[in-house]
Amino acid sequence: MRERICSAAMDLFLREGFERTSIRRIAAAIGYTPGAIYSYFGDKDDILYAIHEQGFARLGLLLHTLDGGGLSARERFERLGELYLRFAFENPQYYDLMFIKDRTAKKIEELGQWDVGLDTYDFVRAVVRESMRDGALPTGDVEAATFALWASVHGMASLVIRSRCKMIPPDALSTVVAEAYRWTMRAMPAQEPAHPPRARGRVRRSGR
């Protein structure tokens, strides 16, 4: 039902591009009539929205692999961006839908449903906050730091996905991205925690 419609839609996004993905085509792909789709989705953009939810579910799963892995706060912080980028490059269609496409934002606004993306954002913010508390990051405005991190990785992802990096040789691209991410990480060096949070500040990282 809804599942089949969504996956047919994603298929079309991949194979034919977003513009070519009409309700007619989706219906044809699953052997139904256009009208039938409207039993499950009120709107074409509702399909988009559902797929974007799926995307966030996937991304959420991926990011939450950081939990309980016995990672240090700094490691969690550094891996966070890497995982985000991995998601983006491995699921460019999803990523586009979730973070770039106009219509998704319009639909979200229309529904007033911000939770979906917020969960992820909150998770990132939590990691950032924790990192500051642990001295894995210089203390500062959590919101701004979160946004800086996010903007940085989103910038890389969206420039690549929307074909703005053609001046970088394709085979050098992943290196450049990785290297650029390292620059970003450098913006946020691990610190001696200002106020040892919850008696955590252990010996490690003393050198930094």
Add this chain to the structure above:
Amino acid sequence: MRERICSAAMDLFLREGFERTSIRRIAAAIGYTPGAIYSYFGDKDDILYAIHEQGFARLGLLLHTLDGGGLSARERFERLGELYLRFAFENPQYYDLMFIKDRTAKKIEELGQWDVGLDTYDFVRAVVRESMRDGALPTGDVEAATFALWASVHGMASLVIRSRCKMIPPDALSTVVAEAYRWTMRAMPAQEPAHPPRARGRVRRSGR
């Protein structure tokens, strides 16, 4: 002529959105027949392309105000991103066309015309390279540093423009962005220049 068509098109982008901007409407807006447009532009996307060129011309002008202002390399470096962000927020439609929109990229690829954007990219890279030479930046991979800087500001700009920052209160947004940019700048601290260029490298910043 072409000017009138472009500005009518930009007008429509603003007022009605991109999808609603058809050749018909553009023609109607300037009191012409659709066919007349085709005397000046071979294609709908040619109009896009022309506007995007205009946008880069504007951005170029703005960025080049950095030249000859007697600024230090570090100042140039830091103001570069600020100017870029200013451009983005003051001309979101242009910015979208230039750095986000799909069709622009497609048209560019079709034409094989990368120069337009490259000029700007080269300018940024030149600033980065110079900054490294002058110790205004840690030495390192110029390409990656350029990309990191660009990605960071593009990330902020595109998240805002494509309405992905609704969780940040609108009136706090500009502060968050400014603050986030400071984080980014911190990634690239001024350094003791490797090879004192033009007798600059003084004692300052020794602590870092």
Add this chain to the structure above:
Amino acid sequence: MRERICSAAMDLFLREGFERTSIRRIAAAIGYTPGAIYSYFGDKDDILYAIHEQGFARLGLLLHTLDGGGLSARERFERLGELYLRFAFENPQYYDLMFIKDRTAKKIEELGQWDVGLDTYDFVRAVVRESMRDGALPTGDVEAATFALWASVHGMASLVIRSRCKMIPPDALSTVVAEAYRWTMRAMPAQEPAHPPRARGRVRRSGR
């Protein structure tokens, strides 16, 4: 349904000419929206193709009246061309579509669907072959003889239909055609059959 569309199209061919027959007009003629047509035909040329199929069905029916009429091989042979010409002159629009118009051929090639016309061609060839076997025709290359016969009648039909016979007074035309057909028949005189088939070879025609 499809029937109504086709007959409306034929109507327009007749009344307004082929070039003037657009999907818009067809739709208007049957009181529908252009889009509605596309529920029944994928393409403008699909309509052409359907009509051309109808035409071949008609022609097939007509030619098959030769079967089972107790006709001698020679009679069948001679009447075949007459029926063909009758079809052409009575259904010039169909004939044009089936045997002259460019787009039909293009569509056929596109579909790789040669069967429709082949049925008819095979029928003609069968008649020719049989005629040779029965001595109703000099023995020889069946393919070439079939083609010669077909070309001859097609030539007459298409010259008339495409208005290349204006130098022949209209009221003399049918006589000229009939007389010309007699010349063609003379090319293929009845013969003493090589191997007397079904004990036919009677004395008649001895004088020739």
Add this chain to the structure above:
Amino acid sequence: MRERICSAAMDLFLREGFERTSIRRIAAAIGYTPGAIYSYFGDKDDILYAIHEQGFARLGLLLHTLDGGGLSARERFERLGELYLRFAFENPQYYDLMFIKDRTAKKIEELGQWDVGLDTYDFVRAVVRESMRDGALPTGDVEAATFALWASVHGMASLVIRSRCKMIPPDALSTVVAEAYRWTMRAMPAQEPAHPPRARGRVRRSGR
């Protein structure tokens, strides 16, 4: 001038097809403005007409090579069709324009200008008449015989040119055509001249 326009038009017919040949394109091909064409031709179809005249001039030249070659009447008669077919297969675009295309006929009718084609037709008729006179052909209705000959070769040419012979293997085609032409010639066997040419009209042809 007119020459250049015509040859550009022919070029386009060949390379892009007839439908794609617009006045705009012709103009572009010779580096002029569409409007300029109208200084030389009143109409798009006037160009067609001019080209069709050229075609007839060419065909005329070709057919007139039969004159003065010391050929017997029968030889002239037989070669006439061969030359005609050769012209058709070597200049299919011209042939199409001259003998198949609708618009040419319409323009001719509009102008009331039949002479162009008539010259050729008269030439054929003259050959036929002479052949009869010389006993190179059975005596009979000259008009009908002319038409029969013409229809036969036109049929072959137009079936091939308009792609109705796809059931015949391409490499066999020229053989089939040649063989079919032989059947046609057989329709019109050489005869003992009734009246030994120049000193004519007597008892002969008693056998018929």
Add this chain to the structure above:
DNA sequence: CATGAATGAGAATTCATTCAT
């Protein structure tokens, strides 16, 4: 002789959507 500018008409096609059944 030729341009440049523009018209007006029309082309095929596609789409999201609706609704009675």
Add this chain to the structure above:
DNA sequence: TATGAATGAATTCTCATTCAT
């Protein structure tokens, strides 16, 4: 739940032609 039929609106684009300059 799903279809089949249809709408209505729009889309890009192409064309022959005209005409003042």
